[in-house]
Structures are given as C-alpha cells and as structure tokens.
Amino acid sequence: MINLSVKDAEYILTIVKEGNLSTAAQKLCISQPSLTQLIQRLKGQTGSNLFYRNGHNFVPTKEGELLAGACQKIYMLSRDLEKQLDNISKKRKGTVIVGAPFNIGAYLFPRLFKIYQEKKASAKFQPYEARSPQLEESLLKNEIDLAVMSKKQKVLNPQLERILLMQERLLLSVPQGHPLNRAAKRIRGKRHPFIDIRLTDGADYILSAPGQRLYDVCNEIFKKANITPHPVLVSRSFEVKERMSAAGLGVTIFPEHYVEFYQSKLDANYYYLLPPYNFLWDISLYYRKDDLRLSAIAECIHILKRLFQEEPIAVPPEKEDFTLL
Template sequence: MNLRDFEVFKTIAECGSFSKASEKLFIAQPSLSKTIQKLEKKLGVTLFDRSNRIFRLTDEGKLVYEKAITMLQQMKELKIELEDINEHIHGHLKVGLPQIIGTFFFPKMAKAFTKKYKEVTLEIVEEGGLNVEKLVEKGEVDVAFVVIPTQSKELESHLIFEAPFVACLPKSHAFKNEQQIALAQLKQDDWILFDTSFALSQVVLESCRKEHFIPNIAYSTTQWDLLMALVRNELGVAIIPSPLTEMYSQNVCVKQISSQYIPWKIGIVVKKNRYKTRALKAFLKIVSDVYKIE
C-alpha cells in the first residue's frame, strides 16, 4: 500500500468510472483494476459497489476516500514545507482575483512585491469572487482578494479597503435631479447586475431584500465597463461600488443611497490552518504594509 494507490483510488472515485480515470491518468484499465484489487485486499474491504451496473463507493469506500483526501493533502503540504526550509524566499504563488477587484487592488501591490521578491512568480487566477473563494478553500489558489465577509468558514480574512455602494441611473431617469435616493424607489426599474458568480451580486440582492422587493433583472454581466455602458444607454439602473464610478461616471447619474449603507468591503483571504510558505508570508506582509492592515 503506497500513496500512488490512494491517488489512483481517489481519481477513480472522482471520475465515477474506471474508463474516465484511465484517460485522466494515462493508465490502462486492467492496471487500474489490479491496483484497486490490491488495495481492497490489503484493507480487507470492498471499495466500490459494482452491482447492477451501478458504480459507486461503498460505505467503507467513502471512509477511505475521505482519509485519502486528508492524507494526500498532508503529504503535499509536507513536500512544500520541506522545499521551503531554505531561508531564501523564492517560489510560485497563485493569486485569486475577481475581475473588478483585480483592476483596483492588484497592480499597486504586485509592483511593491515583485520589486522586493524578484524570485517569486505570481500567477493570476481570474474568476468570479465566489468561485475564487472555493479555489482558496480547496487549496488550488494560495491567496485571494475577495468581497468580505466570505461565504466560507474555512477562510481567514483581513479587511484592506471599504467604500459605499451608489446608485447609477441613466441621464434621463426620473430621479436625475435627486441628491439621494432609496433603493425601494427603483423597484419598478429594470436592473443591471453583475453575474451571480460575483459576490457583488449577492450584496445587491440582499440589500434589495432589506427594502422588501426583488429587482427585475434585465441584464447580468461579468464586465463592469459593459454594465456602465448599459446604464448609459438607458437599459436599466445599477448599484455598484463607488470607486467604479470614478472611472466610468460620464453620461450617467450617480446618487448616494439614503435608505441604507451598503459597504463594499475588500479583504485578503487564505485558507485557515494551512501551512504558509515564506513566499506567501512575504506576500501577506506586503499587502499589510501597502494597505496598512492592523
């Protein structure tokens, strides 16, 4: 019984068949079958239910699968720790960046980091905020900038920036001359939201629920410049973080929201209790210095 046996077993369980696992691992199906038979014999259990053409984990198989995930992750982290004993800071970091947040926060921090740590490469992983959280939780991304509070309890977060949401209306809107508006005043309008993979979308929908209405969503997008263009072309209203309006405020009406304070809170997140390489610690220190995290 060795780690490779458990890696093969985990892959078969996740693929749901020997044939798919064979393609993913580039190993012939007979060899996979022999590996599983050998593992079952050594453990004294049946790992897969193959009856009635149904392929699924047995109860014992489910337990072994959970333990295999933990064991393989621990060995992965052990390898990282051993490679990181050297005091010289080098390596590779995957940084999760939702599209909007990346534009505003990453360049300044990246410049400060790469100037000091030239032998650490930064790989940008661009996804919606909620997807980025999941990648950090799975250990597939080392660190990320996201909207907080996060939905995952497995993440450790630190606030680095906060700004209010504002309402963006077409120039011809009935409330164009108002200084401030309540969200409920816009409940009859068409709304333009960010895609549901964006944490911003959840913030906006929750804010509308607080004022007892569900917005009529005419468009949703992953592109904030497209969102502003849709507002400019009188296709709906939008509620967005105020920093976005500083770049694309032409030909739209920007109004403060009087009915509630909706904060855009940006934080840096890592997985709780995960080993932090020297490169990751250095990255977090730079973020702390740049954004004055207490």
C-alpha cells in the first residue's frame, strides 16, 4: 500500500517540474535529504525506481510518471476541497457569491449592492462576472452560490434548480431620423410603440457576438421573419450596441431593461416587435438544490426575486391586448 500525503504529492510534483533535487528543495524551503528520503520511501512502497539521473537532471521513470499523475489528482482534489470548505465558511459568515454575465451584471450588481447596504445586514454579497457557460460550470463546482442569466436551457442539470425571475420584451433601437421611425405604431397601455421587424430586411444592423444568448434569439427572429440583416458591427457589449445605434450606425435589438438603464443618456427611438416576432427574454436564477438550507443564500434568493418582480418592464403572464391606436 502506498502511503502518500498531500504534502508528499506537492513535493513529488515540484521535483518533476524542476527536474533537480537541489532546486526543488530550495523552492519548497526544505532540505535536499528530506526529498531523497521521500523518494526512497516511495521506492520501497512501490517496489519500483521512480527517478533516474540524466546528467544534472532528475527524470521520472515510467512508474514515476504514473506516480506524478496520481500526485496531481491528489493535489487538485485537496485544493478543490479547500476552496469548497472556504466557500462554505464564507456562506456561514453571510457572504454569498452571485454570478452574472457582464451585461446583466452591469444592471444587477449596483442594485443588489444598494439593497444590501440599506439593509445593514451581517450578510454580504460578492459579485462575479463570466459568460453563461462558465457561470454554470462555476456553480456546479461550488465556486459561486447563485447565477443570474438568460440561458436556453432545454434540459436542466439535475444538480441545479431554476427560478424564472422575469420575462421582458425585446426592443429595436432605431437612430433618430431613420426612415423606419415612420412605420412605428402606438398600442394602448404600452411603454413603447411597436414596429414590424420585417421592415428591417437588408437594414444596417449592429449584432451580438456568436455564443451570446441574444445572438441566437435574434437569428431565430430573423429566420421567422424571413429577413436578412446587413451587419455593420458585432459587439459583446450591449451598451456599445445601444450607443452606436443612437449615434446613427444602424439598428439593433436587445432586452428592454438595458434600454431603461441607459435611455436617459442616449438619442434613439425604441420599439417593441409586433407579433408573431415578439420573442420574450427570460432572466432566471440558478442555484444548487441543497444550498437553500444556508440562510444567507435563501435570503439572497428572496431579495433577487423581489427585485425583479418590482421591475415595471416585466411582462405579466396574462394575454396581451394588441389594439392599435
């Protein structure tokens, strides 16, 4: 039986990386004889030579490479365990790590921070930004506690739960003076006029980047409307898209809450899309099933649900009345 501690694994990996016992000992701040004793002990336990000398280099044998691979797994498992225990400790102290894509984070994090400040609670939240695939991976690895994102989720990972926070409409941003503005129609009780997306066939478009959720949604809209946009700019930033549209570069599509966030500063017209091209944009909260037992996470989920339910742009579940004025 091989008796290998995490510290032993770290020592072996350092020897392999440095290729020299003296250099490895210096890096580990231990004596060279200590490393020699470790190698001899493991040689006795495995019954194999684990290293051989090649000039000044200390090179692993085939058996040594197998041992190094096992040491790498032991070391990484130990690091992951430390990280998870640290996260649990933070949660017990009231620190919740909330992840969101960059565009949602710009809208969400300042509001969430303000709520926690005003509450003056012992609990704290720590923002974390990444793309949606990385957020889901971080959530499964217990690196973050909650993820707020818009994600096409046909099959939910069995380790996760999903709460629909809000559905909202998409808006078409049209520069001032563009001929499309004359085609807009008012609809009773709606915040913005409506427009037929088919009128934008061949128009200059500022598009989202491939891999973004909005890129896929817009492609679905274009396909359903049987139109072909003329791309003049591709950007991952919703703010860049909106500002460039307001500057007159072209039209663009994004969720309504981004428009509400930046609208006071920009000179553009915004229109809802007429049915049947009025796709709804979902924003959902994802969390691990077992984490609701932790009070700090449960409290943050409650805050997020209330924050999005109070949004005036949220689309109610009842059927909409599209009576033209």
